[in-house]
Amino acid sequence: MPVHRSGSTTVRRSRFAAAGTLLAALSLLVALPGAAGAAPTAGDPTAPARGTATMGMGVVAHDGQGGLPTTRAVQTEGVDVSGHQNAVAWSTLWNSGVKWAYVKASEGTYYTNEDFAQQYNGSYNVGMIRGSYHFATPDTTSGATQANYFVDHGGGWSKDGKTLPGVLDIEWNPYGAQCYGKTAAGMVSWIRDFVNTYKSRTGRDAVIYTATSWWQSCTGNNASFGATNPLWVARYNTTVGTLPAGWGFYTIWQYTSSGPTVGDHNHFNGALDRVQALANG
Incomplete structure (x- = not known):
């Protein structure tokens, strides 16, 4: 095809300039915090507000969401809730077959659940065995500091047959680097x-x-907690899959974040008397 000489140099230069501008814009977009596929970093305006983290919020993003469990072993249904659920209709959950619950009490050393009393006491009052959990932020304060904050803000335990031991929720960092920089x-x-x-x-x-x-990525699949600390594993699929090192079985399996009723849904590995045994210690 013949090339028209008139104005050809100006046309080529303008095309190259436009292409260069487009490439620069794309490079800037990829480099921006919060761009598609990038983990949120400190100060990232796309990151969620501190205190809003909930159990399993990173599971779908990192592990996916599969079908419902196919296990035929005896399991006892439970839920976990946080301030996202506000006031919970506990009698409705009880009537649907939910017999135990965990409630978010705290996060880091800067947040307590504003709906904790309604959720923690409400589940107890309808007959559920209940406990509380702490969302860990290992990049903000020490483990000891956060454990004390948790106990002081709803994470305690009493041997009344209806109070489960507290939970350390340790998972993907919704506010920055996956392993909290550790x-x-x-x-x-x-x-x-x-x-x-x-x-x-x-x-x-x-x-x-x-x-x-x-656990594999951020602890090196450490096996030293399995003998002492019960495992609550999150996997949204038909089977629980491979467990973290050190645990030969799970105590609780969070199998979905989109259950038929409010909150994330979980199977306790055993009949109700096993839930009671964990509560009693």
Whole structure:
């Protein structure tokens, strides 16, 4: 095809300039915090507000959402809730077959659940066995500091047959780097600091809530907690899959974030008397 000489140099230069501008814009977009596929970082306007983290909020994003469980073993249905659910209709949940509940009490050392009393006492009053959980932020304060904050803001335990031991919710960081800027050894040390302090305050070993893929990435798949701390594993699929190292079985399996009623839904690995046994210690 013949090339028209008149104005050809100006046309080519304008096309190259436009292409260069487009490439620069695309490069800037990829580099921006919160761009597609990027983890939110400190100061990132796309990151959620501190205090809004809930159990399993990173599970779908990182592990996906599959079908409902196919297990035929005896399981006892439970839910976990937070301030996102506001006031919960506990009698409706009880009538649907939910017999136990965990309620978010605290996060870091800067947040307590404004709906905690309604949720924690309400579940108890309809007959459920209930407990509380703490969303860990290992990049803000020490494990011991957060364990004490948790116990002081709803994470305590009493042997009344209806209170479950507290839960350390340790998972993907919704506010920044996946492993909170810690090495695997540093993360293990932080977790140990938390669970040791919790036990010294309450006499109970805290339940550890996590997902296998996060545990593998952020603790190096450490196996040292399985003998002492019950496992609550998150996997939204038809089977529980591979467990984190050190645990031969799960105590609780969070199997979906989109159950038929309010909150995330979970199976306790056993009949109701096993839930009561965990409550009694």
